[in-house]
Amino acid sequence: MKVDLIVDARYKSCPGPLLALGEAIMKAQPGQVIMLLATDPAAPSDVKEWASNVGHKVIKVEKVDDTYQIYVEVSI
Amino acid sequence: MSYGDNMPKISIIVASDKIDKIFPAVTLATTASVMGWEAELFFTFWGLLVLKKNYEVKEVSLDYKNFEEKLKESIDSGVIPSWKEILEQGKKTGRLKIYACSTTMSLLGIKKEDLIEDVDEIVGAATFLSKAKDSNINFFIS
Numbered sequence: 743m744k745v746d747l748i749v750d751a752r753y754k755s756c757p758g759p760l761l762a763l764g765e766a767i768m769k770a771q772p773g774q775v776i777m778l779l780a781t782d783p784a785a786p787s788d789v790k791e792w793a794s795n796v797g798h799k800v801i802k803v804e805k806v807d808d809t810y811q812i813y814v815e816v817s818i
Numbered sequence: 819m820s821y822g823d824n825m826p827k828i829s830i831i832v833a834s835d836k837i838d839k840i841f842p843a844v845t846l847a848t849t850a851s852v853m854g855w856e857a858e859l860f861f862t863f864w865g866l867l868v869l870k871k872n873y874e875v876k877e878v879s880l881d882y883k884n885f886e887e888k889l890k891e892s893i894d895s896g897v898i899p900s901w902k903e904i905l906e907q908g909k910k911t912g913r914l915k916i917y918a919c920s921t922t923m924s925l926l927g928i929k930k931e932d933l934i935e936d937v938d939e940i941v942g943a944a945t946f947l948s949k950a951k952d953s954n955i956n957f958f959i960s
Binding site (some may be wrong): 753754755756757758760761764768782787792793795 | 825848849852853854855892895897898899904907910911938
C-alpha cells in the first residue's frame with residue numbers, strides 16, 4: 743500500500759494521536775493515505791469514530807509490537 | 819477541506835481552574851471540533867482565571883493533591899499536550915468558540931485586555947443559554 747505521509751504519535755495519550763492526525767490531514771489531499779503510528783490503546787477506536795464523523799476512511803489497522811499502524815485514506 | 823452543516827454541537831461550562839477540570843473540558847471541546855463538530859466553552863468563576871494572559875494552570879483539586887506531581891510529570895514529558903496546546907488546536911479548526919462570563923469579570927475585576935486573544939466573546943447567562951440550547955451535549959465542569 744502506498745503511504746503518502748507517516749504521522750508518529752507514539753507514546754502520546756488521548757487526545758494526542760487524534761490531534762496529530764487532525765493537524766496532518768488539514769494539509770493532505772483527497773486520495774492520499776496517512777499512516778498514523780500510535781501506542782495509545784484508545785487510538786484505533788478513536789480514529790475510526792473520528793473518520794466516520796468527518797468522512798475519511800480507515801482502511802487498515804495493524805499492530806506491530808506495541809504500536810498500532812492506522813491507515814487513513816483522506817476522502818474529502 | 820470543509821465539513822457539512824448539521825454537525826453535532828457540544829457546550830461546556832468550565833467553572834474551575836484546576837488541572838483535572840481544565841484538561842477534560844478542553845480535550846472534549848477540541849476533539850469535538852477536530853471531528854467536525856461545533857464546540858463551545860463558557861468560562862465562569864474560577865474557570866475564567868485560566869483565560870487570563872500568562873495564567874498558569876498548575877494545581878489539582880484538593881482531594882487529589884497526592885497525584886499532582888505525577889500529573890505534572892506526564893504533562894512535562896509530553897505524554898499529553900499542555901491544555902493550551904490542545905485549546906490552540908481546537909481554535910485552528912475554526913469550530914471551537916471560547917466565551918468569557920461577563921459577571922465573573924466584573925466580580926474579579928478582570929478586563930477584556932487581561933484575557934488571551936483566543937476569547938471569542940464576553941457574554942452573559944442569557945447569551946450563553948441561547949447559544950447552548952441547541953447543543954446535543956451539555957456539560958458543567960466544576
